[in-house]
């Protein structure tokens with residue numbers, strides 16, 4: 001898992017990629033992913049519709065910091081010209097890779113002709129990839145589902161065409177859009193896709209342990225695995241996958257990571273948006289048998305973030321020293337903002 005590979009000329013130090021997840025992959029999540037062993041991190045999807053309708057409701061903007069690299073920024077949309085311009089803006093933030101979303105199954109996105117619908121319109125999908133590849137010098141990658149309907153094998157038809165149009169890597173989440181997150185990812189399709197293309201393929205879907213990650217790499221021929229839900233509130237899963245260190249984190253380590261996450265997210269989103277955004281993370285971090293249920297409930301009911309932090313540090317005072325160390329290692333004040341709206345409608 002700790003061997004390097006490349007997408008175009010971008011070198012990626014481990015075989016583990018942190019998944020793009022709308023409403024989850026904020027900067028704190030990506031930075032943490034890099035610290036725990038992800039060789040590549042990906043932003044949640046940003047909308048190129050922001051280029052056409054600058055006055056649309058703003059959902060917040062993406063901020064990029066120096067310690068996230070290598071970083072892919074994911075764009076979604078349906079118009080090749082707008083996607084090309086979005087890609088130029090992405091490149092200007094210093095991103096290493098532009099990733100295109102052909103996997104989002106959410107109606108709000110697919111009804112605009114973006115996301116997974118493009119799997120059924122290979123000509124338009126190719127025009128988009130070509131427009132992006134022509135607009136920027138960075139490698140262009142595509143993330144897709146198997147197809148729209150259950151049992152679809154559309155990814156195997158469109159994948160090689162996208163490579164011909166300029167895609168330097170393909171990530172496959174082998175569920176249909178219709179399936180959303182039900183059933184399981186059919187990685188037999190991942191192995192078939194690997195056979196069809198001569199660029200690295202990344203396997204996404206249901207990967208939660210080192211044993212499974214290694215077996216999948218060996219049997220499918222994928223260049224890397226991508227981990228999403230398994231890393232929510234659980235960066236230690238990434239460490240287990242990369243280094244085989246499966247030890248449970250101490251309470252102090254959990255609290256230190258969570259408080260750091262809270263502070264960074266407040267800085268990125270502002271206190272008001274962060275307060276509701278963070279609730280799901282409290283559940284993810286404090287669950288898994290790490291803290292008693294009543295404590296988790298108590299934290300979820302607290303009104304202010306300041307109080308949350310106070311209660312967390314009171315229950316694990318040893319976390320303060322760890323937290324100081326983590327904070328001292330974070331580079332400050334060197335962020336670049338991408339003026340494209342972050343989508344809350346993610347999925348893929």
Ligand SMILES: Cc1cc2nc3c(=O)[nH]c(=O)nc-3n(C[C@H](O)[C@H](O)[C@H](O)COP(=O)(O)O)c2cc1C
Nearest residue numbers: 019020021022045173205206227228229346347348
């Ligand atoms: C809450 C959530 C949001 C997601 N948002 C995106 C997204 O914006 N772009 C994308 O390509 N995939 C998105 N995905 C899909 C994941 O990147 C990944 O392919 C999928 O969750 C399967 O991997 P997993 O089983 O490791 O979670 C999202 C998934 C979840 C659970």
